Amino acid sequence: MKILVINCGSSSLKYQLIDMKDEEVLAKGNFEKIGLEDSFLTHKVKEKKYTINKKADNHEIAIKTVLQQLTNKEYGVINNLDEISAVGHRIVQGGEFFDKSVLINDDVIKKIKLCIELAPLHNGAAIKGIEACKVAMPGKPMVATFDTAFHQTMPKENYLYPIPLRFYSEYKIRKYGAHGTSYRYVSQRINEIMDKQGKERKIVVCHLGQGASLAAIQDGKVVDTSMGLTPMGGIMMCQRVGDIDPSVITYMMEKENILPRDMVELLNKQSGLLGVTGVSSDFREIEKAASGGDEKAILAIKMYVEKVAEFIAKYMVIMQGIDVIAFTAGIGENQIGVREKICEKLKVFGVQIDKVANNCRGEETKISSENSQIEVWVVPTNEELVIARDTKKLV
Ligand code: AMP
Numbered sequence: 001m002k003i004l005v006i007n008c009g010s011s012s013l014k015y016q017l018i019d020m021k022d023e024e025v026l027a028k029g030n031f032e033k034i035g036l037e038d039s040f041l042t043h044k045v046k047e048k049k050y051t052i053n054k055k056a057d058n059h060e061i062a063i064k065t066v067l068q069q070l071t072n073k074e075y076g077v078i079n080n081l082d083e084i085s086a087v088g089h090r091i092v093q094g095g096e097f098f099d100k101s102v103l104i105n106d107d108v109i110k111k112i113k114l115c116i117e118l119a120p121l122h123n124g125a126a127i128k129g130i131e132a133c134k135v136a137m138p139g140k141p142m143v144a145t146f147d148t149a150f151h152q153t154m155p156k157e158n159y160l161y162p163i164p165l166r167f168y169s170e171y172k173i174r175k176y177g178a179h180g181t182s183y184r185y186v187s188q189r190i191n192e193i194m195d196k197q198g199k200e201r202k203i204v205v206c207h208l209g210q211g212a213s214l215a216a217i218q219d220g221k222v223v224d225t226s227m228g229l230t231p232m233g234g235i236m237m238c239q240r241v242g243d244i245d246p247s248v249i250t251y252m253m254e255k256e257n258i259l260p261r262d263m264v265e266l267l268n269k270q271s272g273l274l275g276v277t278g279v280s281s282d283f284r285e286i287e288k289a290a291s292g293g294d295e296k297a298i299l300a301i302k303m304y305v306e307k308v309a310e311f312i313a314k315y316m317v318i319m320q321g322i323d324v325i326a327f328t329a330g331i332g333e334n335q336i337g338v339r340e341k342i343c344e345k346l347k348v349f350g351v352q353i354d355k356v357a358n359n360c361r362g363e364e365t366k367i368s369s370e371n372s373q374i375e376v377w378v379v380p381t382n383e384e385l386v387i388a389r390d391t392k393k394l395v
Helices: 059-070 106-114 120-136 149-153 166-171 180-193 246-256 260-269 272-277 283-291 295-318 329-334 336-349 383-394
Strands: 002-008 013-019 024-032 040-045 048-053 084-091 142-146 202-208 212-218 221-225 324-328 375-378
Touching (some): 013 059, 013 383, 040 059, 048 059, 059 120, 084 120, 084 383, 120 142, 180 221, 180 324, 202 329, 272 283, 272 295, 283 295, 295 336, 324 329, 329 336, 336 375
Parallel strands (some): 202 324
Antiparallel strands (some): 024 040, 040 048
């Protein structure tokens, strides 16, 4: 059985074709700049990379172009589209409607649309991807996997905000979290690779990418996570603000006459590491600047480390202990120095890092020393595989 996994952004379409027999990725790629003149597709088959410059005005043209590459006479990996058994879509926001993946039907589409308000760019794009696949592969079974679904186990005391409760009952304003598919993969992996000793572990996963969050997972269920109503809350991110005193926002708006939509843009795109450093939103650039003595870059990294460590400390209390901390996503998998600094902060909990083991990038590795009271791991995430597995199960 071959499953096509689709992850649509507002101007991008990432995909993987996975053979579920051995979970091998047959081909993958990314269509970028959809809607612009210079849109292009990067398609990879094993080590080989193909760049297709194609103007795609919309996601429908993009998906058609992707399917043409998958069936291409020269480097295609399937003979025809009938070989694709089903399509799995990544959906960012499922609200309170979905606590697991589901087969897509009209009712599911209606509910995904109802959640657009909470994730306008992401859910809007996902709908475009679903509609485009419907046109390109009529009748093909499709599954929706939600980033918020895994977080639906959070108890009320952790997902409600201390605002008048009618805002929750009337508008469903609450913490939804994000990166749930990544948390599912990493926490399951941790439970697989470690001796279970008859019980599920208390795990903190740090998904540190461009967008970043942490989750506390006990007995396989999320009990708390750092992201909130939208992916702007929680820890400081590459360009997103994370949690701050709410009156900072109204104060800034009053001082400079900033409109709400411009404020959202400022907090979403010009804050975080970028806002503090003025250098870049890419951690590699910030690290380079810091090692060259740039004081703002050094400060920004300190702030970042502090925020991550704060959430881990919070989860220590919420779960009454932590057995494993796992780092994943771009920064978590690759930034050796950041992992080391975070673990240094956690010495108070008996965390001891093995500096030699920590000298790794993108590999599943235990990075804590034998004496550490909490095991620390690097586990590369694989959200696409979770979506493909769910899709296989449902069809
Ligand atoms: P993601 O959103 O998971 O792709 O993560 C993006 C972030 O990860 C960026 O800030 C990058 O600087 C960082 N990152 C990605 N790859 C590497 C790498 N090989 N070495 C260091 N940092 C990386």
